[in-house]
Amino acid sequence: xxxxxxxxxxxxxxxxxxxxxxxxxxxxxxxxxxxxxxSGLEDFGxxxxxxxxxxxxxxxxxxxxxxxxxxxxxxxxxxxLAYIFTGLGSALYFLNxxxxxxxxxxxxxxxxxxxxxxxxxxxxxxxxxxxxxEVHHAHDHLHHGSDHGHHDFDPQDMRNMGGLAxxxxxxxxxxxxGSMSIIGxxxxxxxxxxxxxxxxxxSAYFHGETLMLGPALLILxxxxxxxxxxxxxxxxxxxxxxKSEVVDHVHxxxxxxxxxxxxxTIITALGGFVLAVLGVVDFLSNKEANLSLHGKSLLDxxxxxxEHAFLPEDQKxxxxxxxxxxxxxxxxxxxxxxxxGGQLKEGEKANLFVGWLVNLSGKFGKQDVSWLAESQLSExxxxxxxxxxxxxxxxARTLIPFADFTAWFDRNIIDGIIKQIESxxxxxxxxxxxxxxxxxxxxxxxxxxxxxxxxxLLMGVSF
Amino acid sequence: MxxxxxxxxxxxxxxxxxxxxxxxxxxxSIRKFSRNVSFGVSMALFAFATYLSFTTFGGIDWLDxxxxxYELMNDKPVTLxxxxxxxxxxxxxxxxxxxxxxxxxxxxxxxLVEWDAKEGHIFHPLILVMEGALLGVFVVLDLFVFYVFWExxxxxxxxxxxxxxxxxxxxxxxxxxxxxxTASVIMLVGILIMYFHTGDVSGxxxxxxxxxxxxxxxxxxxIQSEGLRHLVWILLLIGFATKMPSxxxxxxxxxxxxQAPTAGSMLLAGVMLKMGAYGFLRVAVSLFPESTVVxxxxxxxxxxxxxxxxxxxxxxxxxxxRMVAYSSVSHMGLIFLGIATMQPLGIAGALFMMFxxxxxxxxxxxxxxxxxxxYHTLEIGSMRGIAHHSPxxxxxxxxxxxxxxxxxxxxxxVAEVAIMIAFWMSFGWLVILPALTLIITAVYYLTSMQxxxxxxxxxxxxxxxxxxxxxxxxxxxxxxxxxxxxxxxxTIAFGIFPFIFFDMMSDWSSEFVSxxxxxxxxxxxxxx
Numbered sequence: 001x002x003x004x005x006x007x008x009x010x011x012x013x014x015x016x017x018x019x020x021x022x023x024x025x026x027x028x029x030x031x032x033x034x035x036x037x038x039s040g041l042e043d044f045g046x047x048x049x050x051x052x053x054x055x056x057x058x059x060x061x062x063x064x065x066x067x068x069x070x071x072x073x074x075x076x077x078x079x080x081l082a083y084i085f086t087g088l089g090s091a092l093y094f095l096n097x098x099x100x101x102x103x104x105x106x107x108x109x110x111x112x113x114x115x116x117x118x119x120x121x122x123x124x125x126x127x128x129x130x131x132x133x134e135v136h137h138a139h140d141h142l143h144h145g146s147d148h149g150h151h152d153f154d155p156q157d158m159r160n161m162g163g164l165a166x167x168x169x170x171x172x173x174x175x176x177x178g179s180m181s182i183i184g185x186x187x188x189x190x191x192x193x194x195x196x197x198x199x200x201x202x203s204a205y206f207h208g209e210t211l212m213l214g215p216a217l218l219i220l221x222x223x224x225x226x227x228x229x230x231x232x233x234x235x236x237x238x239x240x241x242x243k244s245e246v247v248d249h250v251h252x253x254x255x256x257x258x259x260x261x262x263x264x265t266i267i268t269a270l271g272g273f274v275l276a277v278l279g280v281v282d283f284l285s286n287k288e289a290n291l292s293l294h295g296k297s298l299l300d301x302x303x304x305x306x307e308h309a310f311l312p313e314d315q316k317x318x319x320x321x322x323x324x325x326x327x328x329x330x331x332x333x334x335x336x337x338x339x340x341g342g343q344l345k346e347g348e349k350a351n352l353f354v355g356w357l358v359n360l361s362g363k364f365g366k367q368d369v370s371w372l373a374e375s376q377l378s379e380x381x382x383x384x385x386x387x388x389x390x391x392x393x394x395x396a397r398t399l400i401p402f403a404d405f406t407a408w409f410d411r412n413i414i415d416g417i418i419k420q421i422e423s424x425x426x427x428x429x430x431x432x433x434x435x436x437x438x439x440x441x442x443x444x445x446x447x448x449x450x451x452x453x454x455x456x457l458l459m460g461v462s463f
Numbered sequence: 464m465x466x467x468x469x470x471x472x473x474x475x476x477x478x479x480x481x482x483x484x485x486x487x488x489x490x491x492s493i494r495k496f497s498r499n500v501s502f503g504v505s506m507a508l509f510a511f512a513t514y515l516s517f518t519t520f521g522g523i524d525w526l527d528x529x530x531x532x533y534e535l536m537n538d539k540p541v542t543l544x545x546x547x548x549x550x551x552x553x554x555x556x557x558x559x560x561x562x563x564x565x566x567x568x569x570x571x572x573x574x575l576v577e578w579d580a581k582e583g584h585i586f587h588p589l590i591l592v593m594e595g596a597l598l599g600v601f602v603v604l605d606l607f608v609f610y611v612f613w614e615x616x617x618x619x620x621x622x623x624x625x626x627x628x629x630x631x632x633x634x635x636x637x638x639x640x641x642x643x644x645t646a647s648v649i650m651l652v653g654i655l656i657m658y659f660h661t662g663d664v665s666g667x668x669x670x671x672x673x674x675x676x677x678x679x680x681x682x683x684x685x686i687q688s689e690g691l692r693h694l695v696w697i698l699l700l701i702g703f704a705t706k707m708p709s710x711x712x713x714x715x716x717x718x719x720x721x722q723a724p725t726a727g728s729m730l731l732a733g734v735m736l737k738m739g740a741y742g743f744l745r746v747a748v749s750l751f752p753e754s755t756v757v758x759x760x761x762x763x764x765x766x767x768x769x770x771x772x773x774x775x776x777x778x779x780x781x782x783x784x785r786m787v788a789y790s791s792v793s794h795m796g797l798i799f800l801g802i803a804t805m806q807p808l809g810i811a812g813a814l815f816m817m818f819x820x821x822x823x824x825x826x827x828x829x830x831x832x833x834x835x836x837x838y839h840t841l842e843i844g845s846m847r848g849i850a851h852h853s854p855x856x857x858x859x860x861x862x863x864x865x866x867x868x869x870x871x872x873x874x875x876x877v878a879e880v881a882i883m884i885a886f887w888m889s890f891g892w893l894v895i896l897p898a899l900t901l902i903i904t905a906v907y908y909l910t911s912m913q914x915x916x917x918x919x920x921x922x923x924x925x926x927x928x929x930x931x932x933x934x935x936x937x938x939x940x941x942x943x944x945x946x947x948x949x950x951x952x953x954t955i956a957f958g959i960f961p962f963i964f965f966d967m968m969s970d971w972s973s974e975f976v977s978x979x980x981x982x983x984x985x986x987x988x989x990x991x
Contacts, residue, residue: 403776422641
């Protein structure tokens with residue numbers, strides 16, 4: 001995430017990171033027993049689902065404590081892609097036990113989530129770039145000509161922001177819709193796909209696979225956590241009182257930053273719904289299907305999709321669906337607003353789209369969580385659960401010393417042996433040279449000994 | 464082929480000797496032009512080799528040569544030493560043709576890199592003599608002459624290291640000479656055992672011993688005893704594996720490379736190492752397929768050891784040129800693995816590895832030599848951010864390093880993938896080991912690259928090594944640049960269009976496996 005923001009938007013959110021998911025999705029024909037795939041690979045699906053569930057939960061919890069706006073988005077990406085991974089895991093499972101309708105459904109939902117997430121996250125990264133750019137700009141403007149305080153200011157740190165909603169109206173709106181899509185606020189973007197993944201993962205559990213309970217619970221919890229960290233990011237950046245003097249000088253000045261944000265905002269906000277109505281889930285998983293209303297009227301299709309999302313026939317799934325909505329829509333955002341939300345500074349007014357949210361965020365009171373922020377858990381999360389340290393430590397303690405040892409071994413043992421052979425042969429020739437004394441007496445003695453030896457040998461042979 | 468081999472030797476020797484014989488003024492003018500003449504001759508030979516390789520010269524179809532047949536042969540063997548049955552037979556097939564072309568390519572390029580070498584009137588003719596010897600190794604089909612050329616390559620290289628080498632050149636050149644000479648003497652014992660088991664054949668008449676050295680007339684049935692066949696194979700392996708070089712007989716290589724002048728290391732890595740692999744395939748595997756099949760485990764162990772161990776040693780190096788030298792050891796291990804698969808694809812991959820490494824590793828050594836030349840140091844840790852000062856050098860370094868670590872679309876990748884796939888076909892999950900080693904390869908290449916040309920905190924200034932003594936560094940000169948540029952282009956070209964040579968290589972290997980190896984593979988129960 002150290003890359004330039006447009007690069008992050010393109011490869012870290014929308015394209016490159018999806019390659020792995022794409023490969024897993026490509027594996028579907030192998031396990032699809034209904035179409036002559038290999039049977040007996042349910043465990044494969046379970047492993048994929050578990051990896052997805054754990055990653056989703058872990059990344060979401062790490063995103064709780066990040067203060068760098070792009071890092072929050074980065075961990076959110078990890079978490080959301082893990083959702084898709086879980087979905088693909090359940091798809092593998094369903095296809096392998098010949099429940100191909102459910103399998104195709106969750107496969108389509110996963111790929112749909114991939115699309116929704118790419119749109120929303122690409123836009124969020126660009127919006128975060130806008131925020132960073134303007135804050136940096138304002139800081140340069142503010143400290144023009146003076147040197148002090150210049151170097152320890154981090155324009156990506158959300159602790160330097162706050163109350164930007166009135167300063168950056170377009171960016172704030174864009175980020176709000178993007179966050180909503182990621183959280184899965186009903187009717188907006190990612191809701192349509194995320195709902196499907198969670199529901200089908202649970203239905204794999206209800207189907208009798210008890211091991212699916214883990215991933216199912218993990219991604220259900222993650223839904224609430226997503227609601228928290230995305231709202232936290234938004235509230236920390238755009239709501240509340242400004243946390244540094246720089247904020248007063250921020251303006252949305254740069255041209256050509258707004259336009260892509262507006263386009264992507266529209267797609268993010270409406271794309272999910274429109275595509276869901278057009279039957280995108282079928283389209284993505286079934287090669288015969290296409291994007292259309294399937295012979296029904298538009299209204300019928302909308303009602304069908306809404307029913308499907310909010311009132312599924314299965315009682316259990318209905319409960320799961322509403323718990324998801326409750327956690328991600330109500331619990332997460334409200335908790336975030338209690339910690340970080342608040343009214344803008346007096347005299348500042350946010351625009352129509354985001355003003356209501358800023359006002360709302362101040363209504364739930366204030367909660368002090370500094371005790372939690374100083375806890376060990378928070379530090380561990382801040383250090384990314386020590387994964388980097390683990391890898392670096394393992395490498396620094398195993399491979400690198402081993403390589404150094406090998407280099408030493410090569411220089412001193414293998415080459416050393418060669419050098420020994422060389423120096424010993426030099427020494428040997430030195431010793432042998434000593435026989436060449438130049439004294440006639442020595443030579444006669446040696447010749448006599450030699451003749452004697454030959455004589456003895458001949459005796460031995462002849463007897 | 465005779466022209467190709469003998470011209471450079473003759474011209475090179477003439478240029479070396481004439482100034483000593485002729486009176487002062489004429490000698491001076493010859494010295495003045497000997498550099499240009501050498502380069503001109505090598506370019507002409509390159510043009511000729513290219514013409515042979517890429518056109519249907521005389522109706523040759525390189526993809527249609529049966530096993531045991533050679534193109535461009537001289538019609539009748541010329542008897543050289545009739546009393547012991549030595550004759551001049553040359554010819555090329557799809558195994559040697561890429562090597563011939565590679566040699567003809569690298570000679571002018573390495574001359575170009577060291578265009579301004581001191582004592583140029585000796586340096587460039589020496590390289591020309593080297594070209595003749597190297598080409599001779601690849602085209603000669605008589606084992607005696609083969610051995611003569613094999614040893615003849617040592618002489619120019621010995622002088623190149625001894626006269627134009629680094630600080631420790633005396634030790635390195637002696638070590639290089641004695642080490643490889645010892646190994647080739649062991650190989651000679653093997654050749655002589657084969658020689659004494661040949662029968663009299665027509666065409667080589669009037670020998671006192673009744674034997675001959677002709678490679679085309681030999682076959683494994685001539686040695687009756689199975690044990691002796693295995694012994695000869697082992698003797699040959701020792702000779703060829705030292706040249707390749709394979710662990711544990713590789714230690715001459717780093718010393719020779721580090722001390723050699725740039726042109727010397729380029730030829731050493733680019734062509735001389737391939738002599739080992741070429742000889743192994745041409746003599747040991749072709750004549751003793753049964754022993755090869757029996758001793759496949761030895762090949763795997765040697766190959767794996769070279770690959771893994773070489774890569775690990777690379778990681779532990781702080782000297783850029785030493786690291787590149789050990790990476791050669793590592794890559795040569797892949798060749799053994801490719802041969803050990805006994806699959807057409809694996810052997811074709813090994814052949815392509817020989818070729819690809821032959822164009823990538825000279826690039827690496829040219830880059831390392833340029834570091835030595837312009838920065839006066841090869842310590843990886845002593846500099847940072849060189850890309851600011853030498854953008855061309857940095858670009859060439861990046862391309863070469865990427866090519867060597869096997870980036871897709873570059874030549875090395877084709878060979879690696881072919882060998883890996885064949886390895887999987889033959890040995891299954893064992894492929895994980897070589898595949899993981901490629902990660903180590905990436906690690907040492909990327910870290911060395913990052914530490915030298917990138918990673919400076921200042922946007923406009925790198926950290927310069929102390930050996931510059933505060934001087935402003937220069938970028939590489941035009942001749943270095945041209946040479947590296949050509950090698951870089953070829954790396955890319957053969958990465959995207961490997962079939963230029965890969966087709967004939969795979970054709971040769973599939974024929975080789977089906978004609979030579981398959982019956983023994985079935986006999987030994989390796990293949991059903």
